[in-house]
Amino acid sequence: MKHRINIRALASKLFTHFVLIIATLVIGLPFVWMLSTSIKGPTEVAMFPPVWWPKVVRFDNFVTAWNTAPFGRFYVNSIVTAAAGVILGVVTAAFAAYAFARIRYKHRNFFFLVMLAAMMIPGQVALIPNYVILAKLNWINTYQGIVVPHVANVFGAFLLRQYFLTIPDDLYDAAQIDGLGHTRTLFHVALPLSRPVLGTLLLYLFIQKWNAYLWPLIVTNKQNMRTLPVGLAMIRSAEYSIGPEHLMAASIFVLMPVLIAYFLAQKQLIEGIAAGAVKG
């Protein structure tokens, strides 16, 4: 009897692994295919059935891809806009979160609801008005044009407020007794104690801004102001004629930083997403 149960448990375990391996392959193979295509020569790209590992590894595809468009410039644009967006976003969110968690004001709840209401409004609805505003400011084709409309970040403010509320009152009181004002309490007490959630938020915002496509596409029309995703999409269109191996190599330029960040911090990111979404 016991023996039979063990066999059944083993069979069920094997089945679970089987299902999960299939799922992992389905999700993982497009990435492997991207990598494998990016190191093939032109004849191996045009082979059916496809080869998974080329006879000669062609790293020069990356050089060719890099030179089809100013990818160095795209990198700079992406790094500058993502970094500026994240820093401004987290600082404004932290101030708002602190005010909603710690500063007493009669109509605080009303303003909190107003802020949450903004979360329900899809950014896609604001595309045309925002474009018109930026055109009036002469901010088309500028870094501030890419960054500023998406600095306000309600999700971050909400997340940080929830965290600030869990910090014991004693610590805030002690800061007050030491003569710290609200600003210094925020930077010397609340934020340092929120390091775990802050780390997840920073990374999450960075990835979101790094991957953004629609807004940078609309607000830039000069090649030297394009971010990586926009630049990558452009080299596929008719202006350039390059092979799939170069397109895949260029895609890897865009993915690499995020994939590295993801695999270094995947546990924190996944659990942060799960916790944030369930609570929020």
Next chain:
Amino acid sequence: MAVAATPLHKQMSKRARRDMWTFFAFTGPTFILLAVFIFWPIFYSFYLSLFKWNMVSPRKTFLGLQNYKDMFSDDVFRLVVKNTLIMAFFTVVVKMAISLYLATQLNKKIRGSNFYRAIIFSPTFTANVAIAMVWAWIFEPTYGLMRSFLRPLGLPMIDWLKSTSHSLPAVIIVLIWSGIGYDMVLFLAALKNVPLEIYEAAIVDGASPFHVFWKITFPLISPTTFFLTITGFINVLKAFDIARIMTEGGPLNSSNVYVHYLYQNAFQWFRAGYASALALVLFLFIMIITLIQNRLSKSWVHY
């Protein structure tokens, strides 16, 4: 008493006033940005939707509600709405069914579960542009990976992205592929919150695993199911990137979806008035769904 109360009251109000100003200083940046880039655009969109305007010229021609009337007689608009709803329905249903099943498997105590989870979740953080790029290559009719998977099944060679019948399914497949991980992780978090004693009690009572799942687990995770259904649906309504890069809405608008059509109207054909009307209708539709969600989720939650 009354004599002592007056200065105290004054002192409090002075402090309250200082707190109020600090409150406004701290929340000010967020609210100014939200006002300019989120709230004001709603009203401005409505204003623009009453005009014919090419986004550049200083002259706007007043049309009244003509742009809204035009939507009803616009065949492409009707097709785009149909495509968007089909895409939303199939993406959400298939994605959630698969991800719930994977979450139940991942919830068992097995080796390597972190590895499986990390890989399956990875498309969540991958740039849509790169995803669309590799999938366009997978769907390539002659040398693409999809052909080598479908050929053994005896299926004919299909040019997915250039076929009016297959372009939308291709986009849906990519949306499902990239969205499974997120739903799975949220389902997994919900499953971990179901207390083990409930399962043990049910198994002692002789319930089959299938029965336990549908009668106990599924009702207990229903808030997550509901949340993922609604947010998933709204997210597909807002989808742009994949369709833009894989098919540009084509061929013959067979894979054109709402936000992509809005983008074309505004930024390719410079019909800012009509595009603003489209934006406002999308806003109202999403608003209604969100309000229904808020109303229902109060009566839905099982604890």
